[in-house]
Amino acid sequence: MNHEHHVHEGESLLDAARDRLISSGEQWTDMRSAVFEALAGFDKPASAYDIAEAVSKSQGRRVAANSVYRILDLFVGSNLARRVESANAYVANAHPDCLHDCIFLICDNCGQTVHLDDDSLSGGVRKAAASAGFTAPRPVIEVRGTCGDCETN
Missing domain, CATH: 3.30.1490.190 (Ferric-uptake regulator, C-terminal dimerisarion domain)
Structure with a gap:
């Protein structure tokens, strides 16, 4: 699979993630946006608890890790995030429009x-x-x- 792909960051990454999720038939909700923004803001793999804490702070209300896990599962299935199994953590996929190993x-x-x-x-x-x-x-x-x-x- 040799081809050029655009690595997104910042607002471009958020737009690419939203477009990818919508094209897969899912909705881009405020909570999904907040979870993705929090995930993309980490410079190392983040656990669902790390992300829930970041979203809770940004929204001024408690967000449960269980809700974040469900969204992260959706993101992994939609190629918006990757799961680092050995760390039980996640990273944002910088090019959600490309499928790679x-x-x-x-x-x-x-x-x-x-x-x-x-x-x-x-x-x-x-x-x-x-x-x-x-x-x-x-x-x-x-x-x-x-x-x-x-x-x-």
Whole structure:
């Protein structure tokens, strides 16, 4: 899947997320917007509790983590967010209009997470899965280690 895709940020990311969700037949509600904005505002993967706290502060009322989990599940299914399984946390997808396999590089020291799109790397995973009679439509690969900043400190 080699093609150019536009990485969104700020207002452009919010617009792209809204457009993607609406095109999948879902509504872009005020709460979904608030959850997405909070998620996109984190520089590291955020838990549903982190996001609920951020939305609660911005709206001046308590927002339950259960509500946030439901919205995050919708976002993952709609390609607006990615779930970092090993951290039970989420990151906003900077290009929700493109479907790619997902590779996360996660620093065990500082928690910084880099999201790579390299379908050629996950091709081997797909091939191995297929040879075992297993279908892996969108594999997620997580690599834990030490980021360059922590390595030099």
